[in-house]
Amino acid sequence: MSGQGLGDFLRGYEAAHPDDVCTVERPVSLDQDITAAVWELADRGRHPLLRFTRVEGADREVVTNLFASRPRIERVLDAEPGELHNAYQRRAAAARPMAEVDDGPVLGRIDAGDRVDLSGLPLLTHFATDRGPYITSGIVVAEDAEGGRGNLSYHRSVVASPTSLGTSLHSRGDLWRLLQDAAAAGRRLPVAMVIGAHPLFMLAASARVGFGVDEREIAGGLLGEPLEVVRTPRHGLRVPAAAEVVLEGEIDPAAEEDEGPFGEFSGYSSDRSTRNRIDVCTIMQRRDAVWLDVVGGNSHEHLNLGRVPREAEMIAKLKDRFGSVTAAHYPSSGTHFHCYVAVDQRRPGEARQALLGLLGWDPYLKTVVAVDADVDVTSDAEVLWALATHFQPDRDMIVIDGLPGSALDPSADKQGTTSRLALDATRGEGFDAQRIEISDAARTVGRQIADRVV
Numbered sequence: 408m409s410g411q412g413l414g415d416f417l418r419g420y421e422a423a424h425p426d427d428v429c430t431v432e433r434p435v436s437l438d439q440d441i442t443a444a445v446w447e448l449a450d451r452g453r454h455p456l457l458r459f460t461r462v463e464g465a466d467r468e469v470v471t472n473l474f475a476s477r478p479r480i481e482r483v484l485d486a487e488p489g490e491l492h493n494a495y496q497r498r499a500a501a502a503r504p505m506a507e508v509d510d511g512p513v514l515g516r517i518d519a520g521d522r523v524d525l526s527g528l529p530l531l532t533h534f535a536t537d538r539g540p541y542i543t544s545g546i547v548v549a550e551d552a553e554g555g556r557g558n559l560s561y562h563r564s565v566v567a568s569p570t571s572l573g574t575s576l577h578s579r580g581d582l583w584r585l586l587q588d589a590a591a592a593g594r595r596l597p598v599a600m601v602i603g604a605h606p607l608f609m610l611a612a613s614a615r616v617g618f619g620v621d622e623r624e625i626a627g628g629l630l631g632e633p634l635e636v637v638r639t640p641r642h643g644l645r646v647p648a649a650a651e652v653v654l655e656g657e658i659d660p661a662a663e664e665d666e667g668p669f670g671e672f673s674g675y676s677s678d679r680s681t682r683n684r685i686d687v688c689t690i691m692q693r694r695d696a697v698w699l700d701v702v703g704g705n706s707h708e709h710l711n712l713g714r715v716p717r718e719a720e721m722i723a724k725l726k727d728r729f730g731s732v733t734a735a736h737y738p739s740s741g742t743h744f745h746c747y748v749a750v751d752q753r754r755p756g757e758a759r760q761a762l763l764g765l766l767g768w769d770p771y772l773k774t775v776v777a778v779d780a781d782v783d784v785t786s787d788a789e790v791l792w793a794l795a796t797h798f799q800p801d802r803d804m805i806v807i808d809g810l811p812g813s814a815l816d817p818s819a820d821k822q823g824t825t826s827r828l829a830l831d832a833t834r835g836e837g838f839d840a841q842r843i844e845i846s847d848a849a850r851t852v853g854r855q856i857a858d859r860v861v
């Protein structure tokens with residue numbers, strides 16, 4: 408078996424970057440302690456990969472915060488610093504078919520029938536406002552009825568009974584579409600939920616790709632070798648052979664299960680949910696399984712994991728289509744709803760054209776801002792300065808109504824229908840002001856003084 412497991416990754420990563428992994432040996436509870444530790448560390452500018460070895464009520468180690476740091480995601484992708492998006496795009500474009508194998512660690516322990524009991528799993532409660540403990544790293548695998556083309560997507564899930572989960576398909580992506588197809592055909596949709604796998608599999612799962620594009624093949628591209636898969640016992644769905652835990656089951660399109668509220672990426676507790684139910688018939692686990700949690704809310708981890716593949720795709724698309732675009736950035740302050748674009752505008756209107764392209768392509772975006780290429784789009788402060796000094800509302804603002812956005816935006820209606828805003832904060836023609844400057848010689852003196860003062 409090759410090193411496609413989370414454990415293989417953790418061992419290799421910790422050996423290479425011991426300072427970026429923090430093992431917490433003091434006892435913590437399943438109820439919010441881990442979220443609180445992540446929040447406290449983030450307030451101090453620290454985003455280590457966290458391993459909790461003594462979690463009261465958990466029969467295994469809990470690993471979390473894996474995606475909280477972008478430099479760490481770069482290392483996972485073997486990318487040079489600053490090359491995150493290019494590396495993701497390059498590897499994702501080299502998608503490879505899966506390799507089906509007969510055996511794998513996830514087949515180490517299989518509980519089916521009467522032995523299925525979800526209450527034994529060490530789910531965390533992330534926020535005081537949550538309905539209860541949640542699976543936050545669950546990746547649902549589903550396949551179409553004809554060709555077995557698969558889809559991967561994340562779905563928050565709560566244990567509703569020993570054999571069922573309440574879940575939400577509010578993104579209304581490809582899993583939602585597969586479920587509608589199953590409903591039209593009068594059948595239940597077989598699914599498998601992967602909880603804990605190699606981080607490159609997890610990144611691929613968050614990509615929003617065309618219907619029929621199988622993210623398991625993208626995972627193969629990111630891994631640089633075919634994803635090794637085994638079939639689940641009842642429905643034969645192909646899941647990573649080296650996964651930590653896999654729950655196999657079915658979604659009955661007609662069944663409802665209450666779930667939510669849950670602390671979402673918006674920073675709000677949301678009960679907007681499609682209230683679906685997964686009936687679980689099999690639990691598959693490695694013998695040495697750890698519990699992989701994704702930090703909830705608008706944590707760095709949740710935002711990065713949801714965003715990196717999308718940013719990579721959008722930045723590549725923008726630069727490919729609009730030659731004047733020099734950079735783009737999705738600021739964390741805007742959760743998934745804002746993007747800043749830098750343009751080196753050669754003729755009037757180019758910035759607006761790029762903004763309209765972006766608003767059309769990325770359904771999560773609500774406000775996009777264009778600035779000139781000398782403005783650092785990774786800095787909220789610089790973009791807001793450009794907005795303050797270059798932008799006139801009557802002239803530089805485009806609003807488009809009635810578009811499908813995120814149902815988790817509390818200001819949008821319950822279906823997520825939203826309007827979108829493009830703000831052109833480039834200087835534009837006829838702009839007449841001189842930006843203040845300090846000479847290089849004076850800057851050298853300033854640096855010398857500052858070095859002595861601090």
Ligand SMILES: Cc1cc2nc3c(=O)[nH]c(=O)nc-3n(C[C@H](O)[C@H](O)[C@H](O)COP(=O)(O)O)c2cc1C
Pocket residue numbers: 543544558559560561562563564575576577578579580581582583612613614615616701709712713714
């Ligand atoms: C950590 C994380 C949790 C997510 N939770 C949910 C969820 O509970 N429900 C949902 O519909 N989408 C959720 N999403 C978004 C979908 O997984 C994402 O849009 C997915 O890529 C859709 O893919 P698809 O169009 O291939 O189905 C989550 C994403 C991430 C990264």
